[in-house]
Amino acid sequence: MSTVLLILRRCALRHWRLAFKQQLALMLILALGSSVYLAVRLASNAALSGFETFTDGVTRQPDWTVQALAGSLHEADLRSMRELLGPRPVSLLPVVEETVTPALDKGNGEIGSRATWRLLGVDFVALLNLRGEAPAGLGASNLQSVHAGVYVSPKLGTKAGEELRLIVDDRVITLKVAGVVPEVPGVPSLPAHLLLMDLPEAQTILQRMDRIDRVEVLSQNSPTFPQLREETGALLKSHWQVRGGSDRRQLAGTMTQAFRLNLTILSLLALLVGGYLIFQALDGVVLRRRNEIGILKSLGVTDRAIQIAFLLEAGLLGLCGGSFGVLLGWLGAQAAVGGVTKTMNALYGATSEQQASLSVSEASLALSISILASLIAAWWPARMAARTPPAHMLGHHATPFEGGTVWRVEWIGWAMMLAAVLLAQLPVLRFENGARLPLAGYTAALLWLMGAGLAASTILRLVAQKKARSAVWRIALSHLRRPTVRHRFAVAALASAVAMTTGMAVMVASFDHTMRGWIDRTMKADIYVSSAGAQSASSTHAITQKTVAELGQEPGVEELAFVQARTLLWHGGEVLILGTNPVFAHKHQLYAWVQAPQHEEWWQPEDGITPAIMSESWSERFATRVGDVIDLAGHKVRVVAMNAEYGNERGSLTLPSSVFREWFDTDEAWRVALMLKPGVDPETVRSHIEASQPGLSVFTNAHLRREALRIFRQTFSVTHALEVIGVIVAVVGLGLALTSLLLERRSVLTTLHSLGMTRREISKSAALEGLGVACAGAFTGIAAGLWLGWLLVYRINKQCFGWTLQFHAVWWHLAVLGAAVVATGMLVAALVGRWAALLPPEHQEE
């Protein structure tokens, strides 16, 4: 071991000092790679924890949450629950819950720009029985009356006695702040955007007399009641929808799993590109230190010691880069959390923006990944250094060193690509609650990326076949004709980054294209109305029938229809149930059919079974086919058609409005669509409604289309940032690879200089070499990216979200991407060439 440390100190660290900038660049690549991964992970975790704080907060984690099979729970249900549980010591805490929006927060006019808070109505008196398990200081003590108003978290920054103007459903109301709930150590505290209100008052405010949204159940096991939790769950499940307290978070986790996995995989791209670059850099290091390695071997140092010393050096590099990466990652997470949260909110609903906090385990994971990537990348060069005989290492007349032969065999790359094509044919992995994992698809994408990177050398050689007359061109091309491992890996890194970017660009373009078509087919009303508080996919703000009727009375309105919505648990997952006026939808052809119904009047029941339309996501998620009869909330439903619905990926089932009202016992609308009389200006009607109904958001058709596309694009903002980082890493890597190559050719450069080549010509030659590498990387990357795009559109996206997209590539986008990569690659190469041309002959490393 002492020999290893001696080699490490005398050789490796000495070189680090001499070539400090190069080492720094390598560390930066590693830091960037691991930091992107860490940042995305932290931001995703923070966004996910936002789900938890939105749903919890009243008590410690409830053991069970009970909801009606459909609609609301009533007092009679509560009595039945207590009766069913008998003498078991179970706390039942009824809750009404509603999203509310501060009326003063006008946002910037975009959907999602206004804050979404939650108003929870809980029985303050009953809460006293949960001392230590619920927030204290709610004023219901000493048998005296409860203070009217809302209780807030100190984090909200309001004081008792102040007033809050809130949008509740379609109304603007003013609530007095009755108190600020103190934060007591060990007792659950209120999240910042949760407002607590005494149950009876909340029921009055929300106009839900006798109705409860859910019941939180506390039933802890004890030696006296060893099976209490399980017994309680089993008894309640016989009559109601019951889920475990942690299920909601798990549900949020499952729901967002595909999205988070996509992000994580994308974040590993930078690490993959970084891995290639570390490999080529260490390969160059072995080459440059071959004299030293030869001497050490001649002196009797074992192969094993040399290999270990190289691996230790790589590990050290990984440690330094990883440590810096942790810092960068934490900073990146702070920047990314907003974007990730917004995206999750748009796609999946109510999560709140949380601070992305770094834990020791997360930091260790990022550090380990950095070290592991470094070790894997160093494995081959270290082995090569150990195994090459001393005679090959010593002397300037030794065999030209071109790196490991395995990595020069291009068929490995092609084989990987073939395996990817085969894997892409495999089906998705399905789980109980409808969650899916396209494992084969992801593996195919990874193999394809790596394979394309390795096979890119073929293109490099094709580029090098160009006939050239000038010496500058000839020198440049001669290096590409017999590419070293450094060349190959620089191309591979670039090709991988460009392929991923191209693939994502194709998917986004396909999405954009499909969405536009879908919007054209389904958004035909002149005006759309929702509650002003409806800011995300899960906002529960509703519009009352009274308001709907008032909207129908608006001068200029010819026709009106509304959509009702509720969520249900089905097969362990949350689904959206919609109620629409089928006659209106049929008349205006508002459905985008994937599989049209056999009968035009699909809403007419056959055999007394309720007809329904499922979305594509539903079909993909639950493997339901058109014609199937399913059991839903105690009712039999026949799926008669399938429609395209890009609004949510949980899956939706559309019922005729009469059935919906019967099931859920509500006539509240979720969204209202207005058709105007011919010649009426939508903008005038919009302004008029907004002025008379301050609790509503009113959109003209054109405005809502713009918003829909903006929200859709916003969901890809984080993705774009990750792609850019991948390409930057690849281009920096190209510069590093060329630096390494030119340093190895120091003597050749001196000779060329002596033969009369000017520095400008040497620089130009390097730039052309870089151009070749960049061209090969960009061309292979774009070509491979098109297939990757196909994989993402037709396999991974379909399997994750259930959406059928039309393949669409914006060619000029790809051309710009290719040109930018080639131009940047050439520029970096020219700069490196210029620096190399200025190197004095005696310089060792710099």
Added chain:
Amino acid sequence: MKHTFLLLFLLIPSLYAQTTVDGFALPQPGKVFVFPRDHGSHPEFRTEWWYVTGHLDAKDGHRFGFQVTFFRQARREDGKTLHLHLAHAALLDAQTGRFFHEERLNRAGWDAASFETTLAVHNGNWSLRLDESTQRLHIAATVKNEALLQLELEVIKPLVIFGTDGVSRKGASETAASHYLTWPRLKTTGTVKLGPAEYTVTGEAWMDHEFSSSQLEEGQVGWDWAAVQLKDGREIMVYRMRRKDGTLDAASTLAVVEKNGNVRHLASTAFTWEVLGTWKSPRSGAMYPNHVRLCFENESVELKPLASDQEQDGGITRLPYWEGSCDVIDSHGQITGRAFLELAGYAGDLAGHLTPKAVK
């Protein structure tokens, strides 16, 4: 007709005197009780409770003291009457001295109610019900999630109505009175589950049902109460209303229920209450005189607690009190019965908590 008007005119003042200022009913002498209706709730009164205490023995020699109490407390708010249901459950494991207790508060509604037609009260998973077909009472209660009591109580001695002409006085003022109904001896069978062990138990219990609208009067700070069941078939009920100045209110009384069910009330001057020992609560700091000797009519009855710490901490109401199972010892040192002793108002002035407050 003329006479009718005159009668109405004369009755009006007395009609007013039948209620408190805020409209709650006051106990009226001569009230005719009708059962099972009068075992049920009387929402026209402000305060009502059903108070069961008892002593249980398991076959293996384990001895328990238990208390299951349901309270109803009403208040007027915005012209409406709101009822809160408070309940206490406690279990003493006399062998280990471990005392389990829990306090619970709920609004009247789906999880807490008292029926008006018969004895049927519940608060969460705790319940007390009269089965009219068997005339037996059924209790189900847990103490936190540490103990489960499921008991059946059989009336073996007739109902006693304490006081004079159906009214039990607690002070000199007109409102300081209650209707006080008691089953002084109930044969009790059932099970007690404590940890993994389940005990089949038998024993005797005592049940008070009392309703009033303002029991404590100005100057009173608390009370001592005891329910004694003697082996000779007699029972003793005693309460002492304590005044702020340290004196005993003249309304204090001791009642002896003879073996045949006849009741004799003794005036406050006809008995003595001697403190033999005290215990200071480490939680509330209250000093409870929980070891006492009662002397009346040449009889001496010593109440000795089975465990010192039988304090209910009043976590919700902030009214700690001591209510515990005791042995009854005669002047010869022989155990002649069992008793429950209640000591209220030692951790602060009860009047401050129990007199109605203006609604905020």
